[in-house]
Amino acid sequence: xxxxxxxxxxxxxxxxxxxxxxxxxxxxxxxxxxxxxxxxxxxxxxxxxxxxxxxxxxxxxxxxxxxxxxxxxxxxxxxxxxxxxxxxxxxxxxxxxxx
Numbered sequence: 001x002x003x004x005x006x007x008x009x010x011x012x013x014x015x016x017x018x019x020x021x022x023x024x025x026x027x028x029x030x031x032x033x034x035x036x037x038x039x040x041x042x043x044x045x046x047x048x049x050x051x052x053x054x055x056x057x058x059x060x061x062x063x064x065x066x067x068x069x070x071x072x073x074x075x076x077x078x079x080x081x082x083x084x085x086x087x088x089x090x091x092x093x094x095x096x097x098x099x
Contacts, residue, residue, distance in 0.1 A: 010070035018095035046077035
């Protein structure tokens with residue numbers, strides 16, 4: 001079990017919180033809460049040891065494509081693939097930005 005932490009610059013704070021996914025399904029769970037700063041913080045709790053570079057690469061791709069709203073993100077991973085991670089992040093960002 002590893003706990004990984006990342007930080008990215010962001011735009012304005014999100015309007016609300018969101019919870020997507022379900023960790024017990026072999027998927028992952030993402031909790032997003034508005035941040036009081038122009039920074040997005042991410043904490044990943046993963047059962048896959050040695051996966052920090054994979055997570056870093058995925059987040060760098062997502063946050064380099066467009067500036068996201070400022071949130072604190074907590075991810076509980078149960079071995080989800082990068083495609084599932086990206087899908088769940090997009091769902092959560094959609095929820096906090098547009099409801």
